[in-house]
Amino acid sequence: MILCAGESLIDMVPEAGAFRPLAGGSVYNTAIALGRLGEPVAYLWPISRDGFGDILLRPLAEAGVDTGLCPRSDRLTTLAVVSLRDGEARYSFYDEGSAGRMLAPEDIPALPDHIQAIFAGGISLVPDPCGAAIESLIGRNHAGLPVMLDPNIRPFFITDPAAYRARLDRLLAMSDIVKLSSDDLEWLFPDLAPEEAAQQVLAAGPRIVLQTGGASGARAIWAGGAVTAPAIRTTVADTIGAGDTFNAGVLASLRRQGLLSKAALARISADQLQAALALGAQAAAITVSRPGANPPWAHEMPA
Template sequence: MILCAGESLIDMVPEDGAFRPLAGGAVYNTAIALGRLGQDTGYLWPISRDPFGDVIMRPLAEAGVNIDLCPRTDRLTTLALVTLTNGEALYSFYDEGSAGRMLTSDDIAPLPASVSALFAGGISLVPDPCGAAIEGLIAQHHDRLPVMIDPNIRPFFITDPDSYRARLDRMLPMADIVKLSSDDLEWLYPGLDPEDAARKVLATGPRMVLQTGGEAGAKAIWNGPTVSAPAVRTTVADTIGAGDTFNAGVMASFDRQGILTKDGIATVTADQIHAALTLGAKAAAITVSRPGANPPWAREMSA
C-alpha cells in the first residue's frame, strides 16, 4: 500500500460569481489519484468532524483509499480560497488551529506491514506541529520504505523561510524521489538554471529528481542521462491538481513495473523512468482538461 501523508482541505473554487467547496490539498489529491488509478493506497491526515470533513471523506471512499490511519478531530477543516488568473490557481489559506495543522507524532499510529511506500509534501511540511510530525514519520521509515516528496512550495504560506529551508535540507536527502516544479527550483536556488538546481538537490542524496514545467513537460535528473517526456497537449480548464496527479502517475507506474522499492529505485533504468514520466503526464493532462482537482480513473487512462 502506498501511504500518502499530508494535507487535505477545502478549495473554495470560483464558479458563476460565487465559490464552490471542493475537497483538495496536494497530498490528498495524490492519494485520490492513486486510488482512482487502481493502486492500493492509504491516507494519513486528521479529518475534522465538521461538515467539510464529510466532503473530504466522500472522494476517498469512492476511490477506495484506506483511511484507517486518519484520526478524527473536532478542530476545523483548513480552507483555501482559490482565485484563477488565466487558468493558473492562486490560493489564500485559512489554517490557524485547524485539524491538520495540529497533527503531532502522537496522533500517528504504528504503520501496518501493508505499507510499501510513502509519499509526503505540500503545505503540511511548513508549519508546526504538523510539519515536525511528517518529518518524523519520514525519518522513522525512510531506511526501509521508498519515499517520494513533493514540497509543492507556496511562498506566501511560508512565514519563516529559514526554518522551512532547514526542514527541506533535512527531508529531501531522506527521499528516493523528489519532484520539484520550475517555480520550486527557483525558490530553492534563485537565478540558477532549473536543471542545475535539480542536480544540486540530487547531490544531497535522492536517487532522482523529477523536474516539471507545465507545457515544457517533465525531466528526470538521476545518475544517468537526463530522461524527458513531453506534456500531453490538451485544452486547459485550470491547473488545480496537475502536479499532484503527475506524482500519482509516476508512483503508479513504478508500482506496476514492480520497482517501487528501495532496491528497485536504486537500480531503475532510463526506460522505466520514461514510462513513469509518460504515465504521469497523461494523467495530469486529463486533470487539467476539467475544472478543479479531478484526477482520472483507470478506465479513462485506457480510453
C-alpha cells in the same frame, strides 16, 4: 500499498460569482488519483468532524483509499480560497488551529506491514506541529521504505523561510524521489539554472529528481543521466491538481513495474523512468482538461 501523508482541505473555487467547496489538498489529491487509477493506497491526515470533513471523506471512499490511519478531530477543516488568473490557481489559506495543522509527532502511528512506500509534501511540511509530524513519519520509516517528496512550495504560506529550508534539507536527505516544479526550483535556487538546481538536489541525497514545467513537459534526472517526456496537448480548464495527479501517475507506474523498493530504485533504467513520466503526463493531461482537482479514473486512461 502506497501511503500518502499530508494535507487535505476544502478548495473554495470561484463559480458564477460565488464559491463552490471542493475537496482538495496536494497530498489528498495524489491519494485520490492513485485510488482512481486502481492502485492500493492509504491516507494519513486528521479529518475534522465538521461538515467539510464529510466532503473530504466521500471522494476517498469512492476511490477506494484506505483511511484507517486518519484520526478524527473536533477542530475545523482548513479552507483554501482559490482565485484564477489566466487559468493559474492562486490560494489564500484559512488554517490556524485547524484539524490538520495541529497534527503532532506523537499522533503518528506505527505503520502496518503492507505499506510499500511513503508519499508526502505540500503545505503540510511548512507549519508546526504538523510539519514536524510529517518529518517524524519520514524519519522513522525512510530506512526501510522508499520516500517520494513533493514540497509544492507556496512562498506566501512560508513565514519562516530559514526554518522551512532547514526542514527541506533534512527531508531531501531522507527521500528517494523528489518532484520539483520550475517554480519550486526558482524559490530554492534563485541563482541557478533549472538543470544546475536539479543536480544540487540530487547531491543532497535523493536517487531521482523529477522536474515539471507545465507545457514544457517533465524530466527525470538520476545517476544515469536524464530522460524527458513531453506534455500532452489538451484544452486547459485550469491547473488545479495537475502536479498532484502527475505524482500519482509516476508512483502507479513505478509500482506496476515492481520498482517500489529502495533496491529496485537503485538500479532503475532510463526506459523505466520514461514509462513513469509518460503515465504521469497522461494522467495530468486529463486533470487539467476539466475544472478543479478531478483526477482520471483507470477507465479514462489511454490503453
